[in-house]
Amino acid sequence: xxxxxxxxxxxxxxxxxxxxxxxxxxxxxxxxxxxxxxxxxxxxxxxxxxxxxxxxxxxxxxxxxxxxxxxxxxxxxxxxxxxxxxxxxxxxxxxxxxxxxxxxxxxxxxxxxxxxxxxxxxxxxxxxxxxxxxxxxxxxxxxxxxxxxxxxxxxxxxxxxxxxxxxxxxxx
Amino acid sequence: xxxxxxxxxxxxxxxxxxxxxxxxxxxxxxxxxxxxxxxxxxxxxxxxxxxxxxxxxxxxxxxxxxxxxxxxxxxxxxxxxxxxxxxxxxxxxxxxxxxxxxxxxxxxxxxxxxxxxxxxxxxxxxxxxxxxxxxxxxxxxxxxxxxxxxxxxxxxxxxxxxxxxxxxxxxxxxxxxxxxxxxxxxxxxxxxxxxxxxxxxxxxxxxxxxxxxxxxxxxxxxxxxxxxxxxxxxxxxxxxxxxxxxxxxxxxxxxxxxxxxxxxxxxxxxxxxxxxxxx
Numbered sequence: 001x002x003x004x005x006x007x008x009x010x011x012x013x014x015x016x017x018x019x020x021x022x023x024x025x026x027x028x029x030x031x032x033x034x035x036x037x038x039x040x041x042x043x044x045x046x047x048x049x050x051x052x053x054x055x056x057x058x059x060x061x062x063x064x065x066x067x068x069x070x071x072x073x074x075x076x077x078x079x080x081x082x083x084x085x086x087x088x089x090x091x092x093x094x095x096x097x098x099x100x101x102x103x104x105x106x107x108x109x110x111x112x113x114x115x116x117x118x119x120x121x122x123x124x125x126x127x128x129x130x131x132x133x134x135x136x137x138x139x140x141x142x143x144x145x146x147x148x149x150x151x152x153x154x155x156x157x158x159x160x161x162x163x164x165x166x167x168x169x170x171x172x
Numbered sequence: 173x174x175x176x177x178x179x180x181x182x183x184x185x186x187x188x189x190x191x192x193x194x195x196x197x198x199x200x201x202x203x204x205x206x207x208x209x210x211x212x213x214x215x216x217x218x219x220x221x222x223x224x225x226x227x228x229x230x231x232x233x234x235x236x237x238x239x240x241x242x243x244x245x246x247x248x249x250x251x252x253x254x255x256x257x258x259x260x261x262x263x264x265x266x267x268x269x270x271x272x273x274x275x276x277x278x279x280x281x282x283x284x285x286x287x288x289x290x291x292x293x294x295x296x297x298x299x300x301x302x303x304x305x306x307x308x309x310x311x312x313x314x315x316x317x318x319x320x321x322x323x324x325x326x327x328x329x330x331x332x333x334x335x336x337x338x339x340x341x342x343x344x345x346x347x348x349x350x351x352x353x354x355x356x357x358x359x360x361x362x363x364x365x366x367x368x369x370x371x372x373x374x375x376x377x378x379x380x381x382x383x384x385x386x387x388x389x390x391x392x393x394x395x396x397x398x399x400x401x402x403x404x405x406x407x408x409x410x411x412x413x414x415x416x417x418x419x420x421x422x423x424x425x426x427x428x429x430x431x432x433x434x435x436x437x438x439x440x441x442x443x444x445x446x447x448x449x450x451x
Contacts, residue, residue: 019215034288064239064279073277074230074239079319079352101319102352102411123219124319124354124410125443126226127239146290147279159222161215161412171215172351172411 001159007055008096013118016162018169022120024158028057028099032078034148035141036086043093050141051150054094061099062147063137064127072134072153074127077101080119084108091115099160103172109164121163121171133158174307175255178264180451181309185246185268185297188313188447190276193241194234196227199381200358200444203419207356213414220409220416223442238443241278242315244269244297245375251306266295281318300372309451312379320357320441323349326371329433335394338363338435342398342421343405345437351411354441358382359402359421362436363391364428374438377422379446386423395421409442419444 004012006026016022029051031039042049060080064073080100087104088111096117098104101124112119122130136154143149163171196204204227208220230237246265250256258264273280273294280294304310325345329337342361349357362373385392399421408414419442428434 021218062239062279062281064236064241065277067235067277070235073279074236076239078240079322081352101354103350121410121412123222123226125238125441126222128230128233128235128237129222129226131235131239132229132233146292147281148290 006057008057008118010116013096013116013166016118016165018162018165018171020162022160022162024120024160025156026154028059028153028155030059030061030063030151030153032060032062032148033082034145035150036083038142038145040086040089051152053090055096056094057097057099058090058095059099059153063131063151064147066137070131072131072137074131075134076127076130077122077124080104087111091117104164109168109170112164112166113168116166118162118166119164120160122158122160130158173253173255175257176309176451178256178258178261181248181261181311182264182268184311184449184451185265185313186272188311188449189244189269189272189315192313192315192445192447193236193276193278194230195445196237197381197444197446199383200419200442201227203382204442207409207416207419211409211414211416213408213412215412216408216410216414216416219412236276236278237445238317239279240281240317240319241273241294242317242445243282244294245314245316246297246299247312247376247379248299248301249304249310250301251308252303253307254309261301262299265297265299269295269297311449311451312446314379314446317441317443320353320439323353323439324374324437326367326434326436328367329435331431331433333433337433338394339398339401341435342437343401345439346402346407346417347405349439350407353439354443355407355411356409356416356419356442358419358440358442358444359398360438360440361421361423362434362438363423363425365426365434366428367434369426370434370436371438373424373426374436377424378438378440380422382420382444388425391423391425395423
């Protein structure tokens with residue numbers, strides 16, 4: 001298993017191959033359907049976002065509320081295919097990686113090649129295990145969206161598999 | 173006649189919801205364990221091991237097994253000798269859901285379909301009632317995640333398409349879903365009825381324990397044939413390839429019109445969560 005510290009440098013992304021098991025440590029940002037719509041509304045109207053997209057890792061996920069003794073509730077990946085209409089443009093704004101579950105479309109894979117990005121598959125359904133990999137969770141944008149808001153997560157040893165690499169390789 | 177206060181139903185829903193969000197059904201766990209033992213594909217096997225470990229963490233730490241704690245699907249089979257008193261039945265069910273999703277720290281995943289504004293408390297539940305014989309109430313609580321629900325389909329087949337058409341509909345639905353619904357999936361199938369009752373039969377089929385076949389041998393044969401074909405699709409756990417794409421196929425039937433053959437395929441991910449109680 002490759003241990004990766006986030007953010008990822010382009011060179012690190014180039015060294016990843018579809019099928020590699022990885023363990024991620026660092027900062028990731030959650031965004032689901034509604035958060036993507038909000039992000040695009042901001043970009044379309046040239047409004048500043050309260051976080052940086054450049055070099056960010058976007059996790060398609062919406063956590064359960066945290067119990068008082070935990071940093072986060074259960075927080076596994078959601079189906080990435082719903083975000084594929086947003087993915088190429090997110091990469092063009094500097095997003096370096098996505099984490100989700102399941103296949104994404106050809107346009108996303110082409111954009112990963114063009115912008116040297118990577119798509120990690122987390123294990124869908126492993127919500128409790130991923131919740132425990134989150135050491136800090138903070139809502140940083142669109143709190144009215146509740147679980148669909150953007151959360152800044154500090155993760156340690158977050159297991160995933162390289163699903164699409166930056167050369168067009170695929171685990172699917 | 174037996175009087176039942178709907179407060180009892182609210183409490184039963186509350187308890188069932190709290191349990192269901194954290195615990196996979198025993199039959200699902202057995203099927204996952206068998207899958208882990210028989211899967212040869214390394215990546216799929218790793219994913220299955222991770223998921224089994226996750227289910228143990230969920231129970232040990234009282235955490236939702238999956239963050240998608242679902243829309244609450246509630247089936248109530250109410251004996252016709254029961255007299256319900258107290259608050260409105262649907263209010264009782266929704267109050268039970270509301271309390272459980274708050275106290276269990278479950279995700280609230282229900283929103284307006286147009287504005288997408290979250291209702292904030294995971295209500296309303298999808299409530300189905302059936303009137304049966306007797307003076308008891310059978311409650312089935314099933315939180316339904318939408319990664320898999322989204323991959324479900326309803327077909328209005330021609331009668332000429334017959335059994336092969338039914339099997340093709342089931343297998344093609346799983347095939348086109350691919351890696352997206354969190355395979356290995358449990359496949360609920362409704363055969364017959366009308367457009368609406370067929371979809372409900374598919375949902376009801378998912379409340380049957382994984383691995384138990386329909387008592388009608390013809391229907392059981394459809395389940396077995398579809399199951400084998402699905403596991404030859406090489407989708408595998410999480411879409412990582414392999415021999416275990418489905419944990420099971422469960423079909424329920426109802427008489428239909430001479431002109432039609434409705435088939436509904438309701439996909440359930442590997443997190444089969446279902447609690448049954450009798451009041």
